[in-house]
Amino acid sequence: MTGxxxxxxxxxxxxxxxxxxxxxxxxxxxxxEIIAAFAAASDQFETILNGLVxxxxxxxxxxxxxxxxxxxxxxxxxxxxxxxxxxxxxxTPMAAxxxxxxxxxxxxxxxxxxxxxxxxxxxxxDIAFHLSTATSVTFGLVDxxxxxxxxxxxxxxxxxxxxGIATSGWRGRSxxxxxxxxxxVLAASAAQADAAATxxxxxxxxxxxxxxxxxxxxxxxxxDLGARLVTVNVPHxxxxxxxxxxxxxxxxxxxxxxxxxxxxxxxxxxxxTCIVPAHHPCLKIAAPAVHGLAQPTLKKT
Amino acid sequence: MSDDTIRCDACPxxxxxxxxxxxxxxxxxxxxxxxxxxxxxxxxxxxxxxVSFLPNGGSTWSGNLFENSLKSDESAPQVSNVFVTGxxxxxxxxxxxxxxxxxxxxxxxxxxITVVTEGIFSYCGLKIKIDTDRYLGPEQAAVRVKGxxxxxxxxxxxxxxxxSLGGVHHLTGGSKKEGAITCDAMLTLANKGAVELxxxxxxxxxxxxxxxxxxxxxxxxxxRVGCGSATIGIFAPQWQGHVDEVIVVDDHITxxxxxxxxxxxxxxxxxxxxxxxxxxxxxxxxQVAAPGAGWGGxxxxxxxxxxxxxxxALAWSGMRxxxxxxxxxxxxxxxxxxxxxxxxxxxxxxxDRINHRIAENCEPACCTVLFMGGAGGSLRAGVTQNxxxxxxxxxxxxxxxxxxxxxxxxxxxxxxxxxxxxLAMPDNSFGYVPTPALVAPIEFTMRAADYAAMGGHVxxxxxxxxxxxxxxxxRLDA
Numbered sequence: 001m002t003g004x005x006x007x008x009x010x011x012x013x014x015x016x017x018x019x020x021x022x023x024x025x026x027x028x029x030x031x032x033e034i035i036a037a038f039a040a041a042s043d044q045f046e047t048i049l050n051g052l053v054x055x056x057x058x059x060x061x062x063x064x065x066x067x068x069x070x071x072x073x074x075x076x077x078x079x080x081x082x083x084x085x086x087x088x089x090x091x092t093p094m095a096a097x098x099x100x101x102x103x104x105x106x107x108x109x110x111x112x113x114x115x116x117x118x119x120x121x122x123x124x125x126d127i128a129f130h131l132s133t134a135t136s137v138t139f140g141l142v143d144x145x146x147x148x149x150x151x152x153x154x155x156x157x158x159x160x161x162x163x164g165i166a167t168s169g170w171r172g173r174s175x176x177x178x179x180x181x182x183x184x185v186l187a188a189s190a191a192q193a194d195a196a197a198t199x200x201x202x203x204x205x206x207x208x209x210x211x212x213x214x215x216x217x218x219x220x221x222x223x224d225l226g227a228r229l230v231t232v233n234v235p236h237x238x239x240x241x242x243x244x245x246x247x248x249x250x251x252x253x254x255x256x257x258x259x260x261x262x263x264x265x266x267x268x269x270x271x272x273t274c275i276v277p278a279h280h281p282c283l284k285i286a287a288p289a290v291h292g293l294a295q296p297t298l299k300k301t
Numbered sequence: 302m303s304d305d306t307i308r309c310d311a312c313p314x315x316x317x318x319x320x321x322x323x324x325x326x327x328x329x330x331x332x333x334x335x336x337x338x339x340x341x342x343x344x345x346x347x348x349x350x351x352v353s354f355l356p357n358g359g360s361t362w363s364g365n366l367f368e369n370s371l372k373s374d375e376s377a378p379q380v381s382n383v384f385v386t387g388x389x390x391x392x393x394x395x396x397x398x399x400x401x402x403x404x405x406x407x408x409x410x411x412x413x414i415t416v417v418t419e420g421i422f423s424y425c426g427l428k429i430k431i432d433t434d435r436y437l438g439p440e441q442a443a444v445r446v447k448g449x450x451x452x453x454x455x456x457x458x459x460x461x462x463x464x465s466l467g468g469v470h471h472l473t474g475g476s477k478k479e480g481a482i483t484c485d486a487m488l489t490l491a492n493k494g495a496v497e498l499x500x501x502x503x504x505x506x507x508x509x510x511x512x513x514x515x516x517x518x519x520x521x522x523x524x525r526v527g528c529g530s531a532t533i534g535i536f537a538p539q540w541q542g543h544v545d546e547v548i549v550v551d552d553h554i555t556x557x558x559x560x561x562x563x564x565x566x567x568x569x570x571x572x573x574x575x576x577x578x579x580x581x582x583x584x585x586x587x588q589v590a591a592p593g594a595g596w597g598g599x600x601x602x603x604x605x606x607x608x609x610x611x612x613x614a615l616a617w618s619g620m621r622x623x624x625x626x627x628x629x630x631x632x633x634x635x636x637x638x639x640x641x642x643x644x645x646x647x648x649x650x651x652x653d654r655i656n657h658r659i660a661e662n663c664e665p666a667c668c669t670v671l672f673m674g675g676a677g678g679s680l681r682a683g684v685t686q687n688x689x690x691x692x693x694x695x696x697x698x699x700x701x702x703x704x705x706x707x708x709x710x711x712x713x714x715x716x717x718x719x720x721x722x723x724l725a726m727p728d729n730s731f732g733y734v735p736t737p738a739l740v741a742p743i744e745f746t747m748r749a750a751d752y753a754a755m756g757g758h759v760x761x762x763x764x765x766x767x768x769x770x771x772x773x774x775x776r777l778d779a
Contacts, residue, residue, distance in 0.1 A: 020314060
């Protein structure tokens with residue numbers, strides 16, 4: 001069995017790999033702080049996967065009912081905390097695993113090196129970041145991981161609320177119940193962004209006979225999605241189908257935005273893009289929505 | 302789990318993977334029932350020049366490893382295999398005086414130069430590997446001789462305890478007495494003698510290169526084949542069908558076959574025997590036994606004493622139970638009677654054979670002494686006027702470094718930090734100076750042209766014949 005692997009890619013870039021987890025940590029600041037930060041990240045990283053595996057049966061179980069399951073690990077707790085408010089839909093804590101790992105690593109990095117200028121922990125596209133006063137960070141947005149091209153970017157300043165960004169879609173590594181190419185979410189933490197992106201991507205959906213779906217457990221016997229049908233291929237959709245699918249996702253994203261669960265969402269399906277809220281200061285999209293879908297106007301609450 | 306699904310054990314997630322699919326990591330996949338890695342391993346990233354094993358289509362190998370490079374010169378066949386070592390070469394002071402022996406010999410038409418000296422190593426130490434699982438002392442604990450600290454316990458290796466002895470801090474950094482005792486102990490060990498070492502908070506151990514360690518008066522005989530868990534990992538399929546449960550008694554990790562991943566993989570029926578100690582992972586138990594003189598180096602003399610309980614819901618009458626130590630020296634066989642009590646029975650022949658196989662896989666316990674020192678300092682001046690050129694030449698593999706003719710491992714990075722097995726060197730190769738510091742033979746071998754190019758002391762070069770005829774020379778038949 002292979003243990004956790006840690007590799008310095010550059011003086012300020014660290015690669016952490018263990019089983020299904022691949023994280024890139026990038027830090028800016030004083031050299032000694034960076035060394036302390038990477039030492040803390042490496043130390044913590046060794047324990048993360050084993051910790052998660054020890055509580056896997058709970059983490060793979062759907063959330064429902066009146067009380068959240070008790071888990072011991074800090075990363076597991078972040079997963080449960082991020083997913084629990086979303087349990088009106090089908091969700092298991094695994095929906096936030098990548099983001100929660102990034103959050104845990106970031107927390108330990110900042111505890112060890114509080115004066116770093118900027119840090120981000122990128123766990124397979126789900127990113128937790130730290131910004132010191134007056135700094136900002138820009139992330140590129142990609143819809144198809146097989147052919148990565150930027151269709152927009154997200155710039156977050158230190159005074160903005162988001163500290164996590166995550167993307168979900170049927171083309172990604174984890175399975176999706178929906179057909180969105182990519183749903184990118186800005187939230188207070190990477191775990192919250194990860195969980196919300198998973199559910200919003202599930203909501204982008206339509207009934208088209210040629211969309212290929214297969215039981216998740218047929219692909220991965222241990223999948224937390226069980227026998228639920230996950231998307232494995234989406235045919236070319238016409239404009240009205242794209243609009244309908246996006247509208248379903250936008251409606252759910254708006255619900256999450258109005259209750260404060262997320263700070264901003266970009267939905268992408270076959271070249272069409274929607275943003276929630278429609279004019280978000282952090283989100284710049286190269287091509288605005290190509291179809292006639294009306295952007296929702298938010299009610300003042 | 303259906304037959305064609307496999308369980309990946311590349312990481313703790315232990316994904317089940319269906320044929321044609323990959324696990325959660327996307328790195329490992331099931332290719333028709335075989336676990337395969339999807340991203341290719343890079344195997345030959347950096348290769349040295351590759352040369353033919355037999356030159357010019359020759360059909361037989363003479364057995365000489367260096368046939369290609371050390372082909373004898375027809376004019377001087379009698380000296381072609383002579384290699385002058387630094388032993389007894391003496392040294393020079395100050396360092397810039399040419400090394401005592403700068404020897405030229407014709408090798409394959411190339412004038413090879415061996416610069417032979419005995420280096421004074423102020424920075425040097427011994428790395429000691431002691432094949433034992435006995436507890437010698439905590440990591441970082443002081444290692445003492447006659448009460449003076451001469452080194453410390455360092456990171457343990459698989460089946461072996463490691464000590465780091467000597468070094469500049471003990472030789473010259475402490476009291477005069479500490480330096481003298483450190484130097485004396487190192488000299489004895491490096492010259493293949495025995496030294497008794499006391500470890501703070503641990504054992505007393507007698508160490509001698511190539512000999513079994515003696516820990517607290519008890520000579521270690523063999524290394525165990527592995528911990529209890531590893532023993533199960535090795536022998537599980539061989540036991541299958543001959544026995545229903547195997548408990549491998551070990552002072553570190555005691556293994557229980559049917560509970561262990563190796564047993565699960567063979568679909569063995571859980572036997573319901575719970576052993577004492579703290580369960581680490583399924584089938585692996587810590588703190589079952591303490592180190593001692595009983596079974597496999599534990600305190601256990603009656604193996605049944607480690608059974609905590611037998612679950613009547615799982616165990617059955619007639620169940621066959623084997624206890625064995627990690628050295629295979631101790632084994633006992635039982636069958637459960639109608640009341641599920643273990644009854645001693647004669648060892649079945651099939652199991653006896655496996656017990657012997659465990660024993661024959663245990664290697665003799667041995668102490669290894671590696672000398673490690675830095676030759677990147679002033680002794681280089683005895684070789685060349687521009688020392689950095691010697692360092693570079695060593696790094697670029699133009700110059701070969703040996704100690705008493707034994708191959709030395711040269712550490713990557715700066716300096717010429719070498720490591721050599723003292724057993725590969727001739728007896729009594731080492732000496733000392735009152736600094737205190739160890740004196741070790743070291744030879745640099747290179748082409749004559751390269752030697753001249755690095756600013757070598759060309760005027761002091763002597764031929765092998767000259768060296769052989771002029772001084773008391775000790776011949777070593779390798």
